[in-house]
Amino acid sequence: MTDFFSTYGALIVMMVQAGLLGLSLYFPLQAGQLSLATPGFYALGGYVAAILLTNPAFAGLRDTLGNGMFPLTWLAAALLCGVLGLILGIPALRLRGIYLALATIAFVQIMQILALNLSITGGAIGIFAIPQAFGFDQPLQYLWLFGPLLLLTLLFARQLSRSRVGRAFHAIREDELAADAMGINPTHYKVLAFVIGAVLAGLVGALSAPFLNTWNAKQGTFDASIAVLAFVLIGGSRNMWGPVVGGALLTAVPEVLRFLADWRLVINGLVLVVASLYLPQGIVGALERWRRPAPPRRPADLPPVTEVRP
Structure with missing residues (x-):
């Protein structure tokens, strides 16, 4: 440790x-x-x-x-x-x-x-x-x-x-x-x-x-501006935990994968692309949506009741 x-x-x-x-x-x-x-x-x-x-x-x-x-x-x-x-x-x-x-x-x-x-x-x-x-x-x-x-x-x-x-x-x-x-x-x-x-x-x-x-x-620098913006977009901009998660993730990934040399930057870029395409609300926003219970079904969505005759 x-x-x-x-x-x-x-x-x-x-x-x-x-x-x-x-x-x-x-x-x-x-x-x-x-x-x-x-x-x-x-x-x-x-x-x-x-x-x-x-x-x-x-x-x-x-x-x-x-x-x-x-x-x-x-x-x-x-x-x-x-x-x-x-x-x-x-x-x-x-x-x-x-x-x-x-x-x-x-x-x-x-x-x-x-x-x-x-x-x-x-x-x-x-x-x-x-x-x-x-x-x-x-x-x-x-x-x-x-x-x-x-x-x-x-x-x-x-x-x-x-x-x-x-x-x-x-x-x-x-x-x-x-x-x-x-x-x-x-x-x-x-x-x-x-x-x-x-x-x-x-x-x-x-x-x-x-x-x-x-x-x-x-x-x-301008590059730093884009990096900070990426922290917020990847983590989620509607929740205070979003920038924290995004900043930690995008800082850790290139360092943890340093043994891959230049490929680590490619992987970092893939993380950005995938998150932008499939997590438009950010990682925290997606987790909140998955955790949120499904809305109750409207009466119109319920199956018709079959009349039971004696």
């Missing part, structure tokens, strides 16, 4: 990390918004943590706070991503469908170009030698950080779905014009969902920078 966790400890943490990134896209989708901005906020949160933990300008603060510097990076990343999400969301979320997707992809591309050209981000090389959080020396120890964040996020998503805000998200997703006619402000709730997703992505980035020990512009 020790050998198993030593070998796959990093993979287990990456599976939880992928689930969290999927959930950051799940919240805007609950309000009917296809946002692909998650990798941009994820990269920004990671850069905030990497800069605060390595830049000489913050050496005095690091010496004063010690391990308290790590929670500070989480708070700073969450606040910055939340503010930027608000600034970006107000104009962008007036768009719909593919136009919103294109606008958020443009945001990811802009963030990547800035990361490649700013000196504070290390340019194309990036930032190296990021200190390990709380002196962790094993990848699996990061489960103590990612695990509680995942549980808290799921609890938050569950309570949100039962609240007035969650019902407003659902109404906007189903029919925005009808929701507006009922007195729900679509822009307000769509921006709120976008900011929630941005804050979560930034937090995951701030946790991931020490875990990966390095951070560069490759962390926030």
Whole structure:
């Protein structure tokens, strides 16, 4: 068992990390918004943590706070991503469908170009030698950080779905014009969902920078946007467990099948194709449908009653 966790400890943490990134896209989708901005906020949160933990300008603060510097990076990343999400969301979320997707992809591309050209981000090389959080020396120890964040996020998503805000998200997703006619402000709730997703992505980035020990512009790319979208689509976008299942599965399959060399990527692609064709509601959606009892038969469907004569 020790050998198993030593070998796959990093993979287990990456599976939880992928689930969290999927959930950051799940919240805007609950309000009917296809946002692909998650990798941009994820990269920004990671850069905030990497800069605060390595830049000489913050050496005095690091010496004063010690391990308290790590929670500070989480708070700073969450606040910055939340503010930027608000600034970006107000104009962008007036768009719909593919136009919103294109606008958020443009945001990811802009963030990547800035990361490649700013000196504070290390340019194309990036930032190296990021200190390990709380002196962790094993990848699996990061489960103590990612695990509680995942549980808290799921609890938050569950309570949100039962609240007035969650019902407003659902109404906007189903029919925005009808929701507006009922007195729900679509822009307000769509921006709120976008900011929630941005804050979560930034937090995951701030946790991931020490875990990966390095951070560069490759962390926030268009390819990453498509990967996060796949987490949600394969797992299911109508249930909070969908992004978690999809993220864990699509992260684990290529690694577990690494012994197959390049064929593992082919198998990963087949998983995507098969799931898209035969599980349109995602894995979790399909499981819910199979578990749901069959509806009662209508009277018209019942066989005719044969009259029995004495």
